[in-house]
Amino acid sequence: MRRKQEKRSKILFAAIKVFAQKGFYNTKVADIAREAGVADGTIYLYFKNKDDLLISIFEEKMDEILGLFKARLKKANNAREKLEIFFKTYFRLINDDQDLAEVFQVELRQSSKFLKDYHHQKFFDYLNIIGDIIKQGQNEKIFRQDLNPLIAKRIIFGAIDEVARQWILGAESEFSTDEACREVIKIIGKGLLQNRN
Amino acid sequence: MRRKQEKRSKILFAAIKVFAQKGFYNTKVADIAREAGVADGTIYLYFKNKDDLLISIFEEKMDEILGLFKARLKKANNAREKLEIFFKTYFRLINDDQDLAEVFQVELRQSSKFLKDYHHQKFFDYLNIIGDIIKQGQNEKIFRQDLNPLIAKRIIFGAIDEVARQWILGAESEFSTDEACREVIKIIGKGLLQNRN
Amino acid sequence: MRRKQEKRSKILFAAIKVFAQKGFYNTKVADIAREAGVADGTIYLYFKNKDDLLISIFEEKMDEILGLFKARLKKANNAREKLEIFFKTYFRLINDDQDLAEVFQVELRQSSKFLKDYHHQKFFDYLNIIGDIIKQGQNEKIFRQDLNPLIAKRIIFGAIDEVARQWILGAESEFSTDEACREVIKIIGKGLLQNRN
């Protein structure tokens, strides 16, 4: 049992890494097998097929991520604090766990569209964390009332996602995740606020 | 001569449509040929290979787009106006050519990273339009001095890109491109401004 | 009429050149068209297909070659003289007309086997020039009686053909056709003679 799960994790972990590096369609199942140190066939003992690997990564890693966000956000007293914690948690994740970061990059954007019959409930859950913070901020009269949370959450997600991508792909040295986080708080944070704040 | 260019366009147009619908890796060259109403082989009279088709879409459409942005931005008097014009032009483009928008949003992001030997100079040119507006705004003392243009341009690009993607992929009806544009101006626009403005 | 034949020749000439350079299977019909300065389709006005080009080269050029040999050999008084004239004519041809030389190289060896329903009568005629010289030499008691003309003619053909190929393909500068000819006469010539000569 224990053993079995270990091998499964090893494969999943390898898949994340390789998908992130080469993209879903350019990754051969054999690449993942090599990275995981198992035989090609072994992968099919744990996953139905290549698509299933992608979906599993998503499902399982997303659970971790959602759990982490929820735990951290509990400590906040208002939407403004929540937003900051959200950003900090996000960039901390990106910085600390390259592979987890790659899940965001690979999974949340890439290939998702083409795994036909799969709907990303967990991705919506994730997005709604942002959406909920916005709504809470509007209720608390901290954030502008005229914001459309539907669009605003996309703006925020897109902004941090792109900055993270750049940090991951680019010469990491261009800027630190800390700087990135501060910059996001400056622009997005201020952009959401009521005029008089 | 004339004829030749027409056929080329027809193929490019078909490619945009099919790539947008099915994704680059799920599109067969035969699909494009059928959509364009030509034989499979004909495509290879105009394009080196399937990759070249994607790259050509990017290069040629990007030229149009860059040209359009430059023309429109000329009319602006200051960075704040420029930013607004930039956003409006962007969402107008997205609204007017959905297939092209989709290829840019979904396919180029996914695939281009992995197309060998291809560097996205034009993408950098595009990004730098945003970067230049930010710098100009700082010079004009309209935008905050403490912004890092390198990060800020990514934040902006990511934000509008994601909103556009959502508009394209999503049920379209969730919001209009006009609303999206206004929302972006509200959040990003305000986020960049000096405190006293 | 005249015009028509000129274009036909131009194509045939181009085909010889390109086949010789790249080999039959690596030559595209378009290559020949370009070399001949005509359109691809034009070739099909003069030749049935690509195979027909190869066969036509063979038929027509072989007639020239056979005619030349016959004319020259008339002047010889005995088999020994004939053999020398044959060798000299051969290497003269090779030396003087690179394209004719290439016919030997390309046509007599290459691809011939795979043009299924085609039998090379003219190639046999050519080989029989050598065979006849050998038989005549045996009748004249100049050449050894125990030679098998069937095999001997192949030995001779193979020897000169290979030397010619080397001269054509190799750094032509390794040896001259004159040296080659002398060497052939030394080895083959002497090899055929009766002991006491």
Added chain:
Amino acid sequence: MRRKQEKRSKILFAAIKVFAQKGFYNTKVADIAREAGVADGTIYLYFKNKDDLLISIFEEKMDEILGLFKARLKKANNAREKLEIFFKTYFRLINDDQDLAEVFQVELRQSSKFLKDYHHQKFFDYLNIIGDIIKQGQNEKIFRQDLNPLIAKRIIFGAIDEVARQWILGAESEFSTDEACREVIKIIGKGLLQNRN
């Protein structure tokens, strides 16, 4: 391990047979697969591509052949004996493995010239066996001093090669390899000797 080599051999063997029958360019990879009793894709587990198959035949068989020649030639006391052993070995080889002989005779000549980036070191090694015998014969004063070994080796190679080709392609029944060998020894052997021998 053992198994793996067996399959590789089976494919190589099948390739020799089919190339010999139909020619390199007329052979489909699927033909070889069928002959070898494996799936098309299996061939690509053992060989890079179709060219590699031809090159591998050449390289590997040439090694065997070179080894055989060297072993046999050791037993000779002088150049004259060496030459005879060389011829006998050559025609023995031709006689014993007709398919391989055919590939060497017909296919490598035709195709190899056009296989990119491939240099026939082993073919030169093979040619130099003849060249070395000639030089040794000259040193031993058995062969004529006025021979140019460069040309002479080509004459000899061409002669036996063509005789072998005729034996392979032709009606076999025209002559035996033994007869061919004797004929070659008669003509070439004698042609090389000093006058007084």
Added chain:
DNA sequence: AATGAATGAGATTTCATTCAT
């Protein structure tokens, strides 16, 4: 459970040949 050799469907690409202009 694990392996990895084998499979074979399927995609890209080439190029001889045709035919409308």
Added chain:
DNA sequence: CATGAATGAAATCTCATTCAT
């Protein structure tokens, strides 16, 4: 007659998946 753009059949090669060991 000549053109050369267009065709589409056919061949190579890849790689997700299977299955005997």
